Amino acid sequence: MRAALPALVVLAIAAAVAPSRAQNANPLPPGEGRDLVAVACSQCHYLGTIAKIRDGAAGWRVYVDNMVLRGAQLSGPEIETVVNYLALNLGPGMNLSPPKPVTLPDGAGKDLVETRCSVCHDLERVAVVKRDRRAWPLIVADMAAWGAPTTPEEAKTIADYLTAHFSD
Amino acid sequence: MKQLIKDYLDHGISRRQLVSGLSALGMSGVAAKAVAQNLSPLGPGAAEAVAAAAPVAIRDVEGNGGALFVAQLKAAGVEYLFFNPSTGDHPIFDALVDVPEIHLIKGIQEGAVIAMADGYARASGRTGVVVVANIGLPNAMTQMVNSYKDQIPLLVAVASVDQDALGRDQLQEPDHPELMTEPITKWFWQMQSTAAVAETTRRALKFAATPPCGPVFLSLPTNTLEQRAKAQVWERSKFDVPMRIRPDKDDIEKAARMLIEAKNPLISIGDDITSCRGEKELVELAELLGAPVAGLTGGLGYWSKPFPTRHPLYVGALLRTMRYPGKPDVLLNLGNRFGEIASPGTRLISIRLDPTGLARGAPVDVAMVADLRLAMADLSDAIRSMAAASRLKAIADERTARAAAYSKQMHDEREALARALADSTPVSLERLGLELEANLDRDTCYVTDADSGKTMDALMSFGGDDKPYFSTSPNVLGWGMAAGFGVKLARPDVPVVSVVGDGSFCFSGPQPLWSMARYKAPVTVIVLNNHSYNNERNRIWNGAGRQFEAARDMTCYLGDPDVDYAKAAGAFGVEGETVKQPDGLRDAFARAKSAMVEGRPYLLDIHIKREGLGAVSEWYPPYSVADLRTRKV
Numbered sequence: 001m002r003a004a005l006p007a008l009v010v011l012a013i014a015a016a017v018a019p020s021r022a023q024n025a026n027p028l029p030p031g032e033g034r035d036l037v038a039v040a041c042s043q044c045h046y047l048g049t050i051a052k053i054r055d056g057a058a059g060w061r062v063y064v065d066n067m068v069l070r071g072a073q074l075s076g077p078e079i080e081t082v083v084n085y086l087a088l089n090l091g092p093g094m095n096l097s098p099p100k101p102v103t104l105p106d107g108a109g110k111d112l113v114e115t116r117c118s119v120c121h122d123l124e125r126v127a128v129v130k131r132d133r134r135a136w137p138l139i140v141a142d143m144a145a146w147g148a149p150t151t152p153e154e155a156k157t158i159a160d161y162l163t164a165h166f167s168d
Numbered sequence: 169m170k171q172l173i174k175d176y177l178d179h180g181i182s183r184r185q186l187v188s189g190l191s192a193l194g195m196s197g198v199a200a201k202a203v204a205q206n207l208s209p210l211g212p213g214a215a216e217a218v219a220a221a222a223p224v225a226i227r228d229v230e231g232n233g234g235a236l237f238v239a240q241l242k243a244a245g246v247e248y249l250f251f252n253p254s255t256g257d258h259p260i261f262d263a264l265v266d267v268p269e270i271h272l273i274k275g276i277q278e279g280a281v282i283a284m285a286d287g288y289a290r291a292s293g294r295t296g297v298v299v300v301a302n303i304g305l306p307n308a309m310t311q312m313v314n315s316y317k318d319q320i321p322l323l324v325a326v327a328s329v330d331q332d333a334l335g336r337d338q339l340q341e342p343d344h345p346e347l348m349t350e351p352i353t354k355w356f357w358q359m360q361s362t363a364a365v366a367e368t369t370r371r372a373l374k375f376a377a378t379p380p381c382g383p384v385f386l387s388l389p390t391n392t393l394e395q396r397a398k399a400q401v402w403e404r405s406k407f408d409v410p411m412r413i414r415p416d417k418d419d420i421e422k423a424a425r426m427l428i429e430a431k432n433p434l435i436s437i438g439d440d441i442t443s444c445r446g447e448k449e450l451v452e453l454a455e456l457l458g459a460p461v462a463g464l465t466g467g468l469g470y471w472s473k474p475f476p477t478r479h480p481l482y483v484g485a486l487l488r489t490m491r492y493p494g495k496p497d498v499l500l501n502l503g504n505r506f507g508e509i510a511s512p513g514t515r516l517i518s519i520r521l522d523p524t525g526l527a528r529g530a531p532v533d534v535a536m537v538a539d540l541r542l543a544m545a546d547l548s549d550a551i552r553s554m555a556a557a558s559r560l561k562a563i564a565d566e567r568t569a570r571a572a573a574y575s576k577q578m579h580d581e582r583e584a585l586a587r588a589l590a591d592s593t594p595v596s597l598e599r600l601g602l603e604l605e606a607n608l609d610r611d612t613c614y615v616t617d618a619d620s621g622k623t624m625d626a627l628m629s630f631g632g633d634d635k636p637y638f639s640t641s642p643n644v645l646g647w648g649m650a651a652g653f654g655v656k657l658a659r660p661d662v663p664v665v666s667v668v669g670d671g672s673f674c675f676s677g678p679q680p681l682w683s684m685a686r687y688k689a690p691v692t693v694i695v696l697n698n699h700s701y702n703n704e705r706n707r708i709w710n711g712a713g714r715q716f717e718a719a720r721d722m723t724c725y726l727g728d729p730d731v732d733y734a735k736a737a738g739a740f741g742v743e744g745e746t747v748k749q750p751d752g753l754r755d756a757f758a759r760a761k762s763a764m765v766e767g768r769p770y771l772l773d774i775h776i777k778r779e780g781l782g783a784v785s786e787w788y789p790p791y792s793v794a795d796l797r798t799r800k801v
């Protein structure tokens with residue numbers, strides 16, 4: 001039950017026992033700013049999820065800003081360095097682990113989904129569960145705002161495809 | 169006079185006749201009323217009670233166990249009894265018919281009863297006294313965890329079955345119910361006889377209020393409440409001796425020397441300071457040294473903010489690596505449960521109220537068990553006596569200037585970040601934080617068991633002349649609204665706002681609102697309605713497990729059904745409204761304020777943007793019981 005312990009407390013306790021735990025377990029890819037991220041972002045929780053998220057600069061900025069409000073002690077210029085590192089090294093398509101095999105049904109839009117929608121997360125996120133028909137256009141619009149490289153026409157094709165195959 | 173009192177006790181004359189008779193004998197009106205009140209729990213036939221008329225610290229009384237319990241509470245100065253009734257505890261409430269000094273505060277769920285008493289205790293520094301049904305004890309225990317972990321003084325009592333019936337597999341009582349409370353009380357006891365009721369009640373009050381404080385539990389078999397006995401009741405001063413422990417002089421001198429010689433000291437602060445009411449001494453010590461002060465942030469681990477968060481020396485969260493002041497050479501931990509952080513090159517001084525929390529996780533160079541207020545005062549005195557004032561001032565001025573530059577930079581940066589996020593719909597926490605800071609009066613008691621809502625804390629000012637802050641360190645949810653009521657009861661002359669998540673609201677349900685409505689408690693309740701256990705999902709997904717991988721929030725989405733909290737409040741007698749747009753906040757706050765001025769509680773159901781991993785998701789594992797049916801019944 002991790003929720004029972006604040007991350008800070010875990011660290012305060014762990015610090016005495018294993019002072020170099022966070023460094024040992026640094027899963028971040030090399031790149032400028034890695035050391036700053038490794039220190040600034042491991043004070044309250046481990047780096048595991050950060051290394052698994054892929055997001056554009058705007059998306060990363062939201063996370064980082066949120067962390068500053070929660071107590072991360074980054075100066076304005078440091079925020080820029082961290083966001084740049086994250087967007088560059090953990091941006092769409094960067095340093096991806098091998099994808100989970102997901103076979104999509106044939107249809108117009110399949111190729112777009114396979115190429116555009118797998119650069120930040122596995123297709124398992126996209127095309128497995130059925131969703132409300134009205135949800136798909138909104139989700140695809142969300143993803144475009146997040147940084148999915150799609151034109152409005154492509155977005156419509158993708159939404160139609162997903163609505164046709166993954167709605168009730 | 170003796171005859172008059174005897175007539176009264178034998179029901180020969182009424183209370184009014186007694187008071188006027190005593191006045192006629194030359195006693196002042198107040199004294200005459202006091203005599204009448206002192207006599208009231210005694211019941212018929214207790215002529216010895218004549219002695220009780222005199223204002224003495226120790227009195228002999230006779231009555232049934234319920235009356236003795238109440239008489240001892242009253243002698244100890246207890247003002248409120250938070251309760252939910254059962255059959256067995258009737259002698260307590262019978263006795264209260266004639267004891268107007270103790271006000272009954274009813275809650276309609278035992279968790280709410282405890283949290284009301286807990287909020288009252290945190291805000292008043294007094295012991296919260298609770299009576300609930302034995303069968304409802306487990307409901308109460310959920311919230312007792314908050315009190316236990318934060319060392320809040322509570323006396324929780326239940327009436328259990330008659331002693332004769334104990335162990336006979338009674339329907340409503342498991343064997344040894346008092347044992348259930350063992351891990352979350354300082355002390356628990358089952359009453360053995362009516363003669364012991366007053367003495368045991370005293371002992372319970374004493375244990376609860378002796379630092380480190382905490383909940384105590386009494387199980388009162390019904391026959392011990394119904395039978396009669398003679399006993400003494402004592403005023404509080406006779407048994408509740410103050411436990412203000414001064415630290416050892418040599419240790420203080422050693423610590424003072426380390427702090428004077430330190431090149432880069434850092435102070436970590438915690439709730440012990442609040443418990444000891446040492447806020448003023450803390451500011452004095454920090455300013456004397458010019459030492460930066462760091463506290464906990466995040467959702468858990470602290471319940472108060474003992475240092476003004478807009479003080480130039482306040483540098484925010486205590487992290488292993490502090491951007492400012494960098495690595496400290498001396499870390500002074502003042503009552504922070506998690507403030508003992510070991511690191512090569514840093515020497516650690518730790519002062520705790522609770523010896524069991526001292527030197528628990530990290531090696532400590534100087535450890536002291538002490539009342540934090542006295543320890544900080546002694547430390548400041550020792551420092552002043554060991555170094556020239558001019559030298560201290562020069563060092564402090566230089567350090568304070570650096571800390572002030574840093575804390576101002578961080579403050580401005582946080583505000584800029586928040587402003588950039590201020591216009592979203594649903595309302596962002598950043599926007600709400602800025603609006604609350606702008607709209608709440610500076611002396612507002614801010615009571616919260618929000619989870620992701622604690623992000624707003626960084627945008628607001630607490631402590632010192634700013635808003636007193638009340639939360640719980642374990643964040644056992646369902647506390648916030650009821651505790652807000654308790655805080656208002658303790659401090660009726662300042663505004664109180666209670667900020668809870670939608671998840672938290674549902675853990676208590678609307679029941680605390682019932683008590684607010686019944687007792688006309690002007691509290692503004694704010695529900696941060698993000699339709700989710702938002703931060704729970706963030707923590708779960710932060711482990712990067714299957715739910716994260718597959719972007720399937722199996723557990724935390726709350727938006728279907730979409731609960732209308734304002735309507736729920738209405739059903740329980742509290743007016744409220746829903747706010748969906750950031751532009752609607754100011755007017756809504758104004759309406760809440762007018763309701764408070766008029767003496768009414770008010771609820772704002774504010775639709776809040778979800779944040780973090782998986783926040784966009786509204787999916788949950790679908791299932792329909794209706795579809796399982798083969799018959800439409």
Ligand SMILES: Cc1ncc(C[n+]2csc(CCOP(=O)(O)OP(=O)(O)O)c2C)c(N)n1
Binds near residue numbers: 003310620646696
């Ligand atoms: C009584 C209780 N049950 C369960 C939990 C576990 N828990 C921790 S946070 C949380 C969700 C909180 O949701 P909400 O109050 O809406 O806050 P949010 O994270 O959405 O801001 C839960 C269920 C708890 N802390 N207390």
Ligand SMILES: [Mg+2]
Binds near residue numbers: 671696
């Ligand atoms: Mg919520």
